Amino acid sequence: MQSLSDISLVTQVAVFHNRRAFDQLVRKYQSPVRRFLLNLTLGNEALSDDLAQDTFLKAYTHITQFQGVASFQTWLFRIAYNVYYDHKRKTLPQPLSNREGSGYSPEHEPSTPLTYREGMGVGLDIHSALAILKEEERACVTLQLIDGYPIGDIARMTGMPENTVKSHLRRGKEKLTDYLKRNGYDGNR
Numbered sequence: 001m002q003s004l005s006d007i008s009l010v011t012q013v014a015v016f017h018n019r020r021a022f023d024q025l026v027r028k029y030q031s032p033v034r035r036f037l038l039n040l041t042l043g044n045e046a047l048s049d050d051l052a053q054d055t056f057l058k059a060y061t062h063i064t065q066f067q068g069v070a071s072f073q074t075w076l077f078r079i080a081y082n083v084y085y086d087h088k089r090k091t092l093p094q095p096l097s098n099r100e101g102s103g104y105s106p107e108h109e110p111s112t113p114l115t116y117r118e119g120m121g122v123g124l125d126i127h128s129a130l131a132i133l134k135e136e137e138r139a140c141v142t143l144q145l146i147d148g149y150p151i152g153d154i155a156r157m158t159g160m161p162e163n164t165v166k167s168h169l170r171r172g173k174e175k176l177t178d179y180l181k182r183n184g185y186d187g188n189r
Contacts, residue, residue, distance in 0.1 A: 006072040008053065008065060014064045022063075026056050029073060031081050039142040040084050040135070043127035055080040070156045077157040081139060088135065096182050132179050137172035145173075 006028075012021035033055055037048040058079050066075050126146075130138050141160055143149045151169075155162045 007068060010063060010066055010068075010072055013060070014066070022060055022118055025059075025072070025076075029076055030056070033076060036085065036142060037084060039127070039130055039146060040138060042131050049086075051080070051129060054076050054083045058083060070153075074153055074156050078159065079141075081158050084139075085135075129176055129179055132175055133172050134168075137168045137175070138161070140168040141172040141176070144169055147176070 006025065009021040012018040013025070030052065034048055034052045037051045037055070038137065041047045041051070055076065059076055062079075066072065068076075122155050130142070133141060136158070140154055140160075143154045143157060144151070149157070151162050151165050154160075154165045158165065160168070
């Protein structure tokens with residue numbers, strides 16, 4: 001039972017301030033959290049590492065607030081998502097909901113179209129494709145298509161209602177499909 005193990009470790013950290021138990025949680029979840037943040041930051045490794053570090057620091061300092069309603073992983077991803085948005089709010093003066101604040105800009109478009117290489121499929125830079133999405137769409141698409149989370153977990157991680165998550169997924173998938181078509185991928189190779 002994976003979640004029982006997490007709850008046991010969280011209890012050891014919250015009650016006994018057991019740093020070894022927290023180290024086990026960090027080792028278990030650092031790669032998924034970092035990958036999630038790496039996709040949100042469009043491949044900025046230094047920033048995603050800093051945000052991951054902030055995520056685990058906040059998780060440690062607020063571990064007594066973990067109620068066990070959702071899994072520890074869901075709770076941790078919610079912190080990561082909030083850390084990312086806190087960073088965006090500090091660095092972007094305009095709201096995230098408009099196009100300029102979405103991370104999209106023409107320079108994110110690839111300078112050359114995607115190419116088909118024998119045995120390799122389409123040469124796709126995932127971060128270039130993700131750059132065309134609004135922040136909320138990118139988070140939802142990343143969590144579902146890359147990390148495989150169900151809509152209910154994504155809703156809890158992002159704090160969005162499930163129907164909003166579904167809308168972001170639909171729009172994000174449509175944009176990615178259009179992006180692939182514009183860049184020469186026809187799906188028949």
